[in-house]
Amino acid sequence: MQLIQIQKKGFQLNGETVLLLGLWLTGIYAYLQARNFGNLSDIFPRFTSGILVITTTILLISKFVQISSGKADAPEEEANDDEPEKLVYLSFETALEDHRIIIPATLFAYIGFGYLIGLMWATPIFMLIYSFWTRQSWYMKIILTIIGFAVPYALVKLLNLRIQEGVIL
Amino acid sequence: MINDLLEAIGMMDPVIIGFIIVGVLIGAVFGAIPGLGGVVAMSLILPMTIYLEGFQAIVILVAIYSGAMYGACISAILLKVPGSAAAAASIFDGYPLTQQGMAKDALGIGAFSSALGGLFSIVLLMVLAPYMYDVVLMFGSPHVFLLAMLGIAMIAVIARQGSTLKGLVAGSLGLLVTTVGIAPGSPTPRYTFDLIHLWDGLSLIAIVLGIFAIGEMIRLGAKGTIVEPGTDANSGSVLNGIKVSVNSSVTLIKSSLIGMIMGAIPGAGASSSNFIAYTEEVRSSKNPESYGKGNPAGLVAAESANNATVAGSLIPLLSFGIPGSAATAIVLSAFLIHGISPGPALFNDDVSFTFAILVALFISNLVILFVGLLLVTRIGARIVAIDINVIIPLIIMFAILGSYAARQNWIDIVTVVLFGFLSYWMVTYGYSVIGFVLGVVLGEIAEINLRTSLLVSDDLSIFYSDMLSAFLLASVLIVLLAEPAITAFWQLCDYLGIDVKERMKNI
Numbered sequence: 276m277q278l279i280q281i282q283k284k285g286f287q288l289n290g291e292t293v294l295l296l297g298l299w300l301t302g303i304y305a306y307l308q309a310r311n312f313g314n315l316s317d318i319f320p321r322f323t324s325g326i327l328v329i330t331t332t333i334l335l336i337s338k339f340v341q342i343s344s345g346k347a348d349a350p351e352e353e354a355n356d357d358e359p360e361k362l363v364y365l366s367f368e369t370a371l372e373d374h375r376i377i378i379p380a381t382l383f384a385y386i387g388f389g390y391l392i393g394l395m396w397a398t399p400i401f402m403l404i405y406s407f408w409t410r411q412s413w414y415m416k417i418i419l420t421i422i423g424f425a426v427p428y429a430l431v432k433l434l435n436l437r438i439q440e441g442v443i444l
Numbered sequence: 445m446i447n448d449l450l451e452a453i454g455m456m457d458p459v460i461i462g463f464i465i466v467g468v469l470i471g472a473v474f475g476a477i478p479g480l481g482g483v484v485a486m487s488l489i490l491p492m493t494i495y496l497e498g499f500q501a502i503v504i505l506v507a508i509y510s511g512a513m514y515g516a517c518i519s520a521i522l523l524k525v526p527g528s529a530a531a532a533a534s535i536f537d538g539y540p541l542t543q544q545g546m547a548k549d550a551l552g553i554g555a556f557s558s559a560l561g562g563l564f565s566i567v568l569l570m571v572l573a574p575y576m577y578d579v580v581l582m583f584g585s586p587h588v589f590l591l592a593m594l595g596i597a598m599i600a601v602i603a604r605q606g607s608t609l610k611g612l613v614a615g616s617l618g619l620l621v622t623t624v625g626i627a628p629g630s631p632t633p634r635y636t637f638d639l640i641h642l643w644d645g646l647s648l649i650a651i652v653l654g655i656f657a658i659g660e661m662i663r664l665g666a667k668g669t670i671v672e673p674g675t676d677a678n679s680g681s682v683l684n685g686i687k688v689s690v691n692s693s694v695t696l697i698k699s700s701l702i703g704m705i706m707g708a709i710p711g712a713g714a715s716s717s718n719f720i721a722y723t724e725e726v727r728s729s730k731n732p733e734s735y736g737k738g739n740p741a742g743l744v745a746a747e748s749a750n751n752a753t754v755a756g757s758l759i760p761l762l763s764f765g766i767p768g769s770a771a772t773a774i775v776l777s778a779f780l781i782h783g784i785s786p787g788p789a790l791f792n793d794d795v796s797f798t799f800a801i802l803v804a805l806f807i808s809n810l811v812i813l814f815v816g817l818l819l820v821t822r823i824g825a826r827i828v829a830i831d832i833n834v835i836i837p838l839i840i841m842f843a844i845l846g847s848y849a850a851r852q853n854w855i856d857i858v859t860v861v862l863f864g865f866l867s868y869w870m871v872t873y874g875y876s877v878i879g880f881v882l883g884v885v886l887g888e889i890a891e892i893n894l895r896t897s898l899l900v901s902d903d904l905s906i907f908y909s910d911m912l913s914a915f916l917l918a919s920v921l922i923v924l925l926a927e928p929a930i931t932a933f934w935q936l937c938d939y940l941g942i943d944v945k946e947r948m949k950n951i
Binding site (some may be wrong): 290291294295298301302305308309312313314315316318319320322323326327330331333334364371374375377378379382383385386390394396399401402405406409411415419422423426427430433434436437438 | 462484516527534607610617620623627630632658831833834836837842844845848849852854858861864865873882894899
């Protein structure tokens with residue numbers, strides 16, 4: 276009687292696989308790069324990247340095979356709980372309503388503008404655009420925009436943060 | 445000792461009490477705002493303390509420190525955004541309570557546990573003050589390394605709630621992230637891609653804000669509400685929160701001890717202590733799977749530990765003049781500005797001065813109790829009822845500005861965004877964010893002390909040669925191996941068809 280059984284699974288490329296591949300490559304890179312560090316500086320990076328590579332390798336292999344216990348009277352385990360992710364095609368209008376798209380998009384725009392013109396000016400613009408997109412009332416738009424200016428301004432005055440300048444301004 | 449204590453209490457005049465109240469309030473507000481925290485508040489107040497007497501200056505700074513430790517849990521509980529890394533573990537059970545419409549309970553637990561954790565550690569410190577000098581001297585680099593290893597071993601414990609392998613992926617990634625930058629004790633730049641902005645490594649607060657703030661805001665936007673649909677955000681009871689905390693008194697005392705010990709170790713800090721206390725609570729519980737879903741004991745453990753850290757951190761500061769964190773470094777600055785020298789005398793000849801600081805800290809925790817239970821709980825529950833489309837941009841703003849405020853380094857803003865997306869991705873596929881953050885928090889401490897230990901001794905026996913290090917090493921091995929060994933044993937017996945329990949009955 277076999278202690279364990281190994282079954283092949285069909286390979287599925289999904290978000291988790293991409294994540295694991297990315298982490299696996301990061302671990303490999305980190306481990307190889309650590310060879311260039313001398314003077315005891317390589318020990319910890321090798322240790323941590325080694326664990327990362329080993330664990331991600333095992334998880335990636337599990338995407339191809341399923342390992343289960345080999346007891347004869349054991350109930351049949353589910354073959355695969357990694358259902359292939361369904362691709363959902365969004366229309367532009369639907370995408371505009373999806374926070375998972377709009378929040379990252381506005382965030383990138385906020386940071387990009389902040390880098391160019393200074394966070395002190397980009398923040399109220401971000402607050403205004405976000406409140407327009409989420410259809411806030413007119414007074415809430417004003418309040419959020421004012422907060423978006425007041426907070427960075429306070430940080431400039433109290434903490435001497437240099438956020439009133441950007442690459443362009 | 446009694447005379448010294450009475451003399452210390454006699455120093456508590458109305459002006460000092462006023463400074464304590466103001467300090468706690470300032471600390472709580474700054475602590476609750478993600479990215480700011482107690483250090484920023486203390487930095488702002490320090491120049492103004494030049495005009496005060498030495499004792500007044502130290503009292504207000506310590507009160508801010510204590511208030512900020514408590515304040516960080518407010519945003520952690522209500523919005524899943526820790527005010528500082530010291531409250532990151534409070535999210536795991538505090539936020540689910542809010543989602544279940546029990547924000548008042550959670551805030552009540554946070555205030556009560558913070559205050560009681562702080563009070564317990566202060567009383568203990570007063571009793572043990574004459575002996576603490578020798579205890580602190582016992583902890584060298586190998587011991588601190590093994591303590592960090594113990595914390596890292598807890599990753600495996602936490603990860604067992606889900607997938608162990610996924611937990612180890614997350615934990616090892618967290619550890620790897622801490623290796624970016626100039627290596628400790630060596631001029632070797634690691635993984636900096638020739639960018640000078642990466643020489644200081646990645647900011648812990650930026651990582652924490654990214655993981656919890658940005659990631660959570662994306663999830664919150666998709667979900668539409670903080671509180672579960674059909675749940676009343678204003679339900680719950682502060683009194684219930686107090687009762688729960690009292691019922692978890694063993695957890696509270698244990699976690700306070702952990703916090704105090706971790707606080708006494710320079711460099712360990714509150715961000716480590718609340719995680720260690722939380723993971724220890726999970727490990728020792730009979731229902732570990734209930735944690736992370738709104739188990740009040742988890743919140744009690746995290747909050748009592750981080751406030752107890754404040755008292756613990758005063759030990760190396762007052763004994764040796766060694767600040768263990770940025771906050772205590774600011775307190776040390778106040779000492780030096782006012783011509784007060786920390787050292788053994790503060791625990792011998794001038795022990796009444798030390799007791800006065802502890803009494804002030806004691807009163808700070810009473811103020812936290814009062815403010816937390818009567819004020820914050822009333823306001824806090826209303827916050828979660830606010831439209832999330834108002835909360836989301838505010839949190840994003842504070843996360844971006846807060847991360848930049850620490851070092852004025854644009855890499856920190858990139859860090860917040862990248863780790864925010866990584867967090868969303870990881871949580872979607874069941875990777876332990878707790879494990880990741882634990883790795884980030886403990887990685888630097890582990891590496892610095894490993895390196896120092898290996899420089900002191902080429903022989904690895906430094907990690908088991910004395911009683912303390914042998915005990916710590918044994919603890920690490922037990923945490924890592926005991927449960928898998930026991931599980932493997934039962935599985936083997938099951939496979940071989942041996943009923944161990946039946947055989948034990950027949951013996």
